[in-house]
Amino acid sequence: MERTVALIAIFAALIAALGLLPNLMLTSGVPITAQSLGVMLCGTVLGAKRGGLAVLLFVGLVALGLPLLSGGRGGLGVFAGPTMGFVVGFPIAAFTAGFVMEQLRSLPVGLAAGIAAAVGGILVLYIFGVAGFMMVLNKSLIETLTVFSVYIPGDIIKVVLTGLITSGLARARPASVLSRTG
């Protein structure tokens, strides 16, 4: 119990700390933050339930007014802005990533984590992100997808990184990769 609470809390803090790292820059000039990498890692490392709770904790603290999102953003305004779908979708994305990870126990950790991150961190996250954008800005699906397509290459990089980092963690700290140990 103590261990679960501590891991959930530390991973929530890890997402926040990753948001403070300097932006990685793609060659196309689109900035990518490491924050959604943290969301994917929560799912692939902690599993569905605990990973989802860690991200929910993070999003909850953002709502309470802590500036934990990348760029020091936070507060209730985030949930009224055009990117609110992504923030709302974060916990569900992590849960899905964890769920997929748990289903793919027969695959090598890195590959399973990559697939899980793609399903949770891209597919599910974008469903929420796009829906939120459409709702706040009254845009059609095609218009919204055009806007977000520039971020997809960065997300694919993050999926690969999630696979590499999760398999690294499974080697360095196997007992803490809860999505594999149970």
Place this chain on the structure above:
Amino acid sequence: MISLTSPVKTAAHGWPAGGKLALLCAATLMLFAVDGAALHLGFLAATAVLYALPGRVFLGAGLKRLFVLWPFVALILLWHLITDDGAAGATIALRMVTAVALANLVTMTTRLSDMMTVVRWLTTPLRRFGVGTQSIELAMALVIRFTPVLANKGQALSMAWRARSVRRPGWRIVLPFAVTAIDDAEHVAEALRARGGL
């Protein structure tokens, strides 16, 4: 850790947080229910008055926080000028800015401790289902404590990288970073158990 609550004391700081949140919900629902650029201009003007009431420092801080929205405002206005529907674009942009401004206003005038009280009240029914709400509060406190700690460790890692390489520290530091975080979590868990556990 710095919260987004404004250091400028306003009358609204003393209002019950739950009431402010309920008002915000009602106002946001109303903003999305009505249409009309003139009406939304009025809403934004009223919101601006609310920001101006506590004085110049508060207004400045509030405007600075809204500034992050400019790419979206530009995108919407540009888009609707191209599609020749300026009025609709103005409505959407005004509504978005007002909704975010009102939400920020609640955040700026509510202390973290008051927000926590609302969370405690909201999570109390969960106790009936056997959820330990005190571990939620402990977890929140841990995140607040450990975010700056982890941020420092991340900085130390990137400095260590710079000392050895001319290239920028990239994703390679994320793995040792996560390992550090996991080790911290194990230490915290041990310390919690040693102090009687949850």
